[in-house]
Every structure is written in C-alpha cells, then in structure tokens.
Amino acid sequence: MSDSIKETEQKHLNHILSKVEVAKAEAVKKINRAEKDEHDINKNFYNDVRLKTSTYSGMMETSVSIRQQQQMLEERENSWKHATREYDKLQKMQERPYFARLDFEEAGENKAETIYIGLGSFADSPDHYLIYDWRAPISSIYYDSKIGKLTYQTPMGEQTVNVTLKRQFQIKDGKIETIFDTDQVVGDQMLLDNLNGKSNTKMKSIVTTIQREQNKIIRDTKSDLLFVQGAAGSGKTAAVLQRVAFLLYQYRGKLSSAQVVLFSPNQLFNDYINQVLPELGEQNMVQMTYYQYSSLRVPKFKVETLSERFEEDNSEDKYVRNINNLKNSLDFFKAETAYTNHLNTEDMRFKNLKFQGDVFISKEQIEEIYYSFNENYNLRNRLDATKERLIKILNRRVKSEMKKPWVEQAVQDLSREQIQAIQNAHPDEFENAEKEFDFLARHIVIGAFKRIRSQIVHGRFIGVNNQFVHFLRNVPNLIDLAKFNVNKEEWTQSVDDSIARMKSGHISMSDVSIYLYLFDRISGKRPKTDIRYLFIDEVQDYTAFQMAFMKFTFPRARFTLLGDLNQAIFTHENSHTLLTELSTMFDPEKTNVVQLTKSYRSTEQITDFTKHILEGGSQIESFARIGDKPVMQVVDNHEAALDKLIVKINDDKQKHDTTAIIVKTLADAVALSEQLDAKNVKNTLIQTENQRLATGTLIIPAYLAKGLEFDSVVMFDGDDIHYGDESDRQLVYTICTRAMHELTIIAENKSSHLFDVVPTDLYDLQ
Numbered sequence: 001m002s003d004s005i006k007e008t009e010q011k012h013l014n015h016i017l018s019k020v021e022v023a024k025a026e027a028v029k030k031i032n033r034a035e036k037d038e039h040d041i042n043k044n045f046y047n048d049v050r051l052k053t054s055t056y057s058g059m060m061e062t063s064v065s066i067r068q069q070q071q072m073l074e075e076r077e078n079s080w081k082h083a084t085r086e087y088d089k090l091q092k093m094q095e096r097p098y099f100a101r102l103d104f105e106e107a108g109e110n111k112a113e114t115i116y117i118g119l120g121s122f123a124d125s126p127d128h129y130l131i132y133d134w135r136a137p138i139s140s141i142y143y144d145s146k147i148g149k150l151t152y153q154t155p156m157g158e159q160t161v162n163v164t165l166k167r168q169f170q171i172k173d174g175k176i177e178t179i180f181d182t183d184q185v186v187g188d189q190m191l192l193d194n195l196n197g198k199s200n201t202k203m204k205s206i207v208t209t210i211q212r213e214q215n216k217i218i219r220d221t222k223s224d225l226l227f228v229q230g231a232a233g234s235g236k237t238a239a240v241l242q243r244v245a246f247l248l249y250q251y252r253g254k255l256s257s258a259q260v261v262l263f264s265p266n267q268l269f270n271d272y273i274n275q276v277l278p279e280l281g282e283q284n285m286v287q288m289t290y291y292q293y294s295s296l297r298v299p300k301f302k303v304e305t306l307s308e309r310f311e312e313d314n315s316e317d318k319y320v321r322n323i324n325n326l327k328n329s330l331d332f333f334k335a336e337t338a339y340t341n342h343l344n345t346e347d348m349r350f351k352n353l354k355f356q357g358d359v360f361i362s363k364e365q366i367e368e369i370y371y372s373f374n375e376n377y378n379l380r381n382r383l384d385a386t387k388e389r390l391i392k393i394l395n396r397r398v399k400s401e402m403k404k405p406w407v408e409q410a411v412q413d414l415s416r417e418q419i420q421a422i423q424n425a426h427p428d429e430f431e432n433a434e435k436e437f438d439f440l441a442r443h444i445v446i447g448a449f450k451r452i453r454s455q456i457v458h459g460r461f462i463g464v465n466n467q468f469v470h471f472l473r474n475v476p477n478l479i480d481l482a483k484f485n486v487n488k489e490e491w492t493q494s495v496d497d498s499i500a501r502m503k504s505g506h507i508s509m510s511d512v513s514i515y516l517y518l519f520d521r522i523s524g525k526r527p528k529t530d531i532r533y534l535f536i537d538e539v540q541d542y543t544a545f546q547m548a549f550m551k552f553t554f555p556r557a558r559f560t561l562l563g564d565l566n567q568a569i570f571t572h573e574n575s576h577t578l579l580t581e582l583s584t585m586f587d588p589e590k591t592n593v594v595q596l597t598k599s600y601r602s603t604e605q606i607t608d609f610t611k612h613i614l615e616g617g618s619q620i621e622s623f624a625r626i627g628d629k630p631v632m633q634v635v636d637n638h639e640a641a642l643d644k645l646i647v648k649i650n651d652d653k654q655k656h657d658t659t660a661i662i663v664k665t666l667a668d669a670v671a672l673s674e675q676l677d678a679k680n681v682k683n684t685l686i687q688t689e690n691q692r693l694a695t696g697t698l699i700i701p702a703y704l705a706k707g708l709e710f711d712s713v714v715m716f717d718g719d720d721i722h723y724g725d726e727s728d729r730q731l732v733y734t735i736c737t738r739a740m741h742e743l744t745i746i747a748e749n750k751s752s753h754l755f756d757v758v759p760t761d762l763y764d765l766q
C-alpha cells in the first residue's frame with residue numbers, strides 16, 4: 001500500500017477522531033447536566049413537594065406532587081443513562097472507529113459514494129453518517145461482495161450497486177497500522193492475521209472478517225428453524241454470537257437481550273463466550289446449560305451431571321443405551337403427550353391434603369372434583385377449577401373448625417399483646433364477648449389453614465412423582481418397545497431403577513425432561529411466550545425429546561440450532577436421526593439448513609489430519625494457514641508417555657499461551673494431574689464446569705473441552721484401551737479439532753485403530 005494512500009486515510013481518520021472528540025465533549029456535558037439536575041431535584045425535594053396530610057384533598061395533592069418529582073427524576077435518570085451509553089460508545093470508537101471502507105456507485109447514478117464501516121454508527125448531524133454500523137443493510141456489501149456489481153437487501157427492497165473499492169484497516173489507538181485493498185469477499189490476509197493469533201480464555205468477535213456463508217446465518221430473518229450444520233472450527237459459535245448482535249440491532253426497540261436465550265454445552269463454555277456481545281456493544285443474552293435449566297426446576301432432585309451422563313452414554317452396556325435411546329426419542333415425547341391428554345378423562349394421581357396430621361380433603365374427593373368438570377376443560381382449566389373448589393371447601397370449613405376445642409384453647413392462650421395486635425384489625429368495638437371470641441377464633445383458624453391454602457394454590461395435591469411412575473409403567477402400552485430393541489422385562493427393570501434413583505434424591509438426564517414435561521402438562525404451566533429467539537449450541541448432544549420439550553416450552557421462539565453431527569459425544573449415532581426428527585417439528589417452508597464446510601480454527605495440516613478421522617470427512621475444507629504436521633508419539637509404557645508429555649509441555653511453554661492435555665474421563669484427568677504434580681510439573685486441572693479457564697498447561701476431560709480451542713492440544717492415552725470402540729470416533733474427532741496451531745497424540749504400545757484411516761504422510765510418527 002503506497003504511503004500517500006496511508007497518509008490520506010490517516011488524515012481522514014484524524015478528521016473522524018476530531019468529530020468523535022466533539023461528540024464526546026457533548027456527551028460529557030449531557031452527563032454533567034443530568035447529574036446536576038438530579039442533585040438539584042433531590043436537594044429541593046422537600047421544598048418543592050407540598051406536604052399536606054390533614055385532609056383528603058391535601059393528601060391527593062401531596063401524592064400528585066411527589067409523583068411529578070419522581071417523573072422528573074426518572075427523566076433525568078434516563079438522559080443520564082443515554083448520555084453515559086453514548087459516551088462509552090464514543091470512548092471505544094476512539095481506539096478503532098472503523099475497520100473497512102467501501103467505494104461504490106448506485107445503479108443509475110454516476111456519483112461515487114464512500115462509506116466507512118465500524119462496530120457502531122456515528123453521525124455528525126442527523127442523516128449524515130460518517131461511520132455505518134456493521135449490521136446496517138448497506139454494510140452487508142462488505143461481507144458479501146467482491147469488486148463489481150452486487151445486489152443487497154434494504155428495507156425498501158433490493159438495491160444494486162457497483163463496488164469499486166474494498167479496503168480493510170487495522171487501527172490501533174487511533175493510528176492506522178495496516179491497510180489492505182482486496183478484491184476478495186473478505187480478504188484472506190486479514191483473516192489469516194486473526195487466525196494466527198494466540199488462543200484466549202475468552203472468545204473474540206469476528207466482526208471484521210465474517211465470511212459470506214457466515215453472513216447468511218447472521219442476517220437470516222425469515223426462518224423459524226435455522227439449522228447450522230458445520231465442521232469443527234467452522235465458526236458456528238462465532239457466527240451465532242454475531243447473529244444475536246445483529247438481531248438486537250435489527251429489531252431494536254422490539255427485542256431485548258432478555259428475550260434471547262442461548263443454551264450452551266457447559267458452564268465453562270458460557271464463560272468462554274461471554275465477552276463477545278459486550279465487545280460488540282450489546283448486552284449478553286440469557287445463557288444457560290440444559291443441566292442448569294432442569295436442575296433449577298427440580299430442586300428436590302440432584303440431576304445427573306455432565307460427567308455422569310458421559311459415563312452412562314458411553315456405557316458398554318447395550319441395555320442402558322437402548323433404554324436411553326427409547327426415552328430420548330420423539331416417539332417417547334409423543335407417547336407422553338398422548339398419556340397427558342388421556343389424563344383429561346382419568347388416571348390423575350392426587351395426594352391427601354392433611355391438616356394437623358389428619359386427612360382434611362381426601363385424594364378421592366379431589367379426584368371426584370377434578371373429573372366433575374365436563375370434557376371441554378383442558379388440564380389447566382381443570383386444575384384451576386379444582387383449586388377454586390378446594391378453596392371454597394376450605395373457606396366453608398373455617399366456621400366448623402372454629403368450634404373445635406384446640407381453637408378455644410388457642411384463644412385462651414393468647415397473650416394480652418397478641419389479642420391487642422389481632423384486634424387492631426377490627427376497627428369497631430365488639431358487641432359482646434361471643435363476637436370477640438369468634439373474631440379471635442376465626443383469625444387463629446385462618447392462620448392455621450395458611451399452609452393448606454398455599455398447598456392448594458400451588459397445586460401440591462397433585463402427586464407428580466406417582467404420576468411419573470404411573471406413566472413409566474404404562475409405556476409398554478403406548479410404544480412399541482421392540483422398535484428400540486427393549487423387551488418388557490428390561491423396561492420394568494429400568495422403571496425400578498428410576499424409582500430407586502428418585503428415592504435416593506437423584507434423577508437422570510433423560511428422566512428429568514420426561515418429568516418436567518409431565519409436570520408442565522398437568523400443572524398447566526404457561527409456556528414462556530416472551531422468549532423470541534432460542535439458540536442451541538452443540539445441538540447434536542441434545543435428544544429429540546429435549547428438542548420437542550424446548551419447542552413446547554418456548555412456543556413463540558425462533559430456533560437457531562448449531563451442530564456438528566460428527567461431534568456427538570453424548571448421543572452418538574442417534575444424532576443423525578435428530579435432523580430428520582427436527583424436520584417434523586417445524587414448517588419445512590420456514591426451515592433453513594446451512595452447511596459450513598470450511599474449518600478456520602486449525603492449521604491446514606491439522607484439519608487435513610482430523611477430517612480423515614471421520615468417514616465422510618472429505619467434505620471438510622481446510623483454511624490455508626500453514627503449520628506443523630500433527631505428531632504421533634507411540635511409546636512402550638506409561639512412564640515413557642509421561643516423559644514425552646513433560647518434554648512437550650516444556651517445549652510449548654516457549655511458544656504458546658495454552659496447552660490443553662485432553663483425556664477421556666474425569667478420573668483420567670485427576671490421575672494425570674496428580675502424576676504431573678508428583679513430578680513438579682505445573683498444571684491446572686479442569687474438573688468442573690464452574691471453574692474459570694486459565695492459560696498455561698490445562699488438563700481437561702473431553703466432555704468439558706466441547707466448543708473450546710487451545711493453541712496446542714495433546715491427546716493423551718490415544719490408544720485402543722481408551723478409544724477402542726467405533727463409537728469413540730466422534731469423541732476422538734472432537735478432541736483433535738480443539739487444536740489451533742499444534743496437535744500431538746501420545747499413545748502407549750499402539751495408537752488407537754481409529755487413526756488407521758489417516759494417511760501416514762499427514763502426520764509425523766515419532
């Protein structure tokens with residue numbers, strides 16, 4: 001790039017920065033003004049508010065006057081907030097106001113236009129934009145086009161332009177460091193620079209180098225279901241976070257970040273991505289894991305953890321797998337729906353409502369009431385009507401209960417102060433002692449009935465646990481078990497297992513969704529209609545049952561699902577049926593399936609290696625970033641493996657910020673960490689998802705490494721003992737694809753046969 005272009009661009013940048021400076025000074029003035037006004041209002045509050053409390057009209061006047069003062073304060077508060085936000089934006093803008101420039105001519109007009117694109121828009125007067133937000137319709141030209149003619153979408157329809165220049169900038173602290181002119185969609189040089197960087201404990205935004213196919217995902221506003229199937233490292237997560245920022249911009253004023261929910265694979269990952277939206281100037285959406293969501297809803301049970309689920313799903317036991325396949329299927333969801341519909345006519349399980357240890361309203365009586373309403377009632381109405389009746393019964397029982405000896409005793413036991421306190425609620429004198437006694441007795445009985453009243457209001461008379469077991473026992477009548485290779489005895493055994501688990505206060509991941517769906521149906525829980533966008537990352541690890549349950553829970557949300565069917569580490573082969581099952585849940589007209597085949601995370605050498613681990617991996621394209629070939633080290637015994645590992649760790653210290661040693665299970669991770677500790681090799685063991693990621697040498701079980709990336713990855717125990725089954729292939733792929741710059745596999749005796757399919761010239765055997 002010639003010096004004169006750089007000079008001209010720096011001049012332009014200086015000009016913009018001086019305008020930003022002016023705007024910042026303006027924002028500071030507004031902040032100060034709002035703060036002073038607020039201070040004055042607070043100071044003069046008692047002078048300005050007319051306190052008159054002796055008459056009714058005086059009181060009214062006082063309250064109006066207080067309200068006026070409050071409104072003034074709120075207005076100042078809002079303008080303060082607005083100005084502060086503006087100030088923060090401008091402050092950020094001073095470091096790097098924009099990252100691209102486009103020159104183009106609009107069709108039919110001979111006038112060339114130049115626009116600059118940045119993280120946010122900036123105008124020095126209304127309609128005179130010096131910088132365009134990357135999410136503005138016009139900015140999509142930057143992501144979509146090469147030089148030349150192009151059409152793009154605007155709110156007014158399609159617009160055609162002729163792009164004559166695409167220029168990218170790297171700006172730091174107000175100085176242009178590099179300029180690239182490119183005729184590519186998004187210049188590879190800038191992308192290469194970004195990808196060459198070191199890994200970080202926090203994911204960064206990709207706003208300057210979004211690729212054309214990623215841009216399609218980000219700007220999709222039509223689909224009810226957007227399914228992004230992408231290779232490992234193809235930028236699914238990165239793109240989807242940009243998408244959230246895009247949607248918040250596109251629907252600003254109508255959509256808030258609280259109406260967007262992202263389900264992440266684990267808490268560690270949540271932590272990893274939580275800087276991206278703030279970096280883009282937006283607030284984070286609601287982020288949670290399915291485990292968190294379900295655990296919160298069943299506080300009485302301990303939900304199976306990720307580690308337990310991983311062990312169970314990888315169980316050698318065919319019986320366990322078949323039962324889980326059955327419970328996780330869409331057929332099972334449908335069977336449960338049919339079962340709950342049937343509860344509208346019979347079979348609801350109730351609990352006695354008890355008072356002072358005795359049955360107060362029996363379950364039979366409740367059942368009779370529940371089914372006394374006609375067939376037009378649905379489960380929710382039926383429950384509401386039952387509650388209403390039960391409250392009436394309770395109210396009627398107050399009078400008879402007042403005559404009971406325990407009440408008389410309780411009244412006699414009241415202290416003078418207690419009587420006084422109760423009588424304060426009675427404005428007039430009592431006509432006689434009997435009336436006074438009645439008043440006190442009623443008060444005592446109502447107090448004693450409080451618990452029962454709350455039980456009725458909260459529907460605690462429904463026997464959810466019993467109902468759950470009743471449903472499970474009925475499953476053979478509702479589903480063809482043989483289709484799932486399960487026989488009746490095995491099913492009965494699994495129900496007994498579920499009951500035993502629940503008795504000890506535990507519930508499995510499969511059971512918890514079944515339990516919650518049943519609970520939501522019979523308790524008539526209202527679905528969460530306020531959630532408008534639902535994102536699920538690593539969807540291949542969700543079951544069809546969970547997806548159907550999510551659809552039921554968030555009926556008005558548009559779904560964006562991100563997944564790589566090749567990385568299903570929990571659901572294995574079933575992940576491939578997930579897409580088919582999903583297609584039955586959404587309108588095909590409003591379903592958009594996008595494939596991302598290019599992998600950006602790893603070097604070309606690593607991607608070429610990892611794609612061979614998969615059957616059908618040939619579709620995956622590597623991004624041309626050159627690095628060393630993966631290294632395979634096969635040694636004779638464990639001690640030798642440890643020695644190799646330590647050499648690698650020391651070697652990496654010079655080159656990288658983070659080396660992750662990925663092992664199969666938590667137990668493996670704990671053991672390895674201890675062995676390294678014993679040899680004084682510093683390491684951080686990541687054993688729960690509630691930890692924070694750190695730099696340095698990490699030891700991490702595979703299921704916690706989901707979605708993350710590291711400069712250098714060592715797959716330890718890469719042998720047949722640990723990864724000997726065909727079903728481990730996806731897990732091995734997931735582990736190896738976490739590497740950005742270097743990948744090493746250390747194995748004892750012989751490497752896992754799953755690597756046999758990889759051509760030997762793609763790695764260095766040492």
Ligand SMILES: Nc1ncnc2c1ncn2[C@@H]1O[C@H](COP(=O)(O)OP(=O)(O)OP(=O)(O)O)[C@@H](O)[C@H]1O
Nearest residue numbers: 206209210211232233234235236237238600601707
């Ligand atoms: N357009 C892009 N510009 C710059 N970096 C990108 C781009 N797309 C992806 N990347 C980088 O590639 C890496 C992988 O992206 P990401 O984690 O989003 O992939 P993924 O598809 O979710 O991967 P996985 O399924 O393996 O977890 C990240 O470091 C991301 O920043």
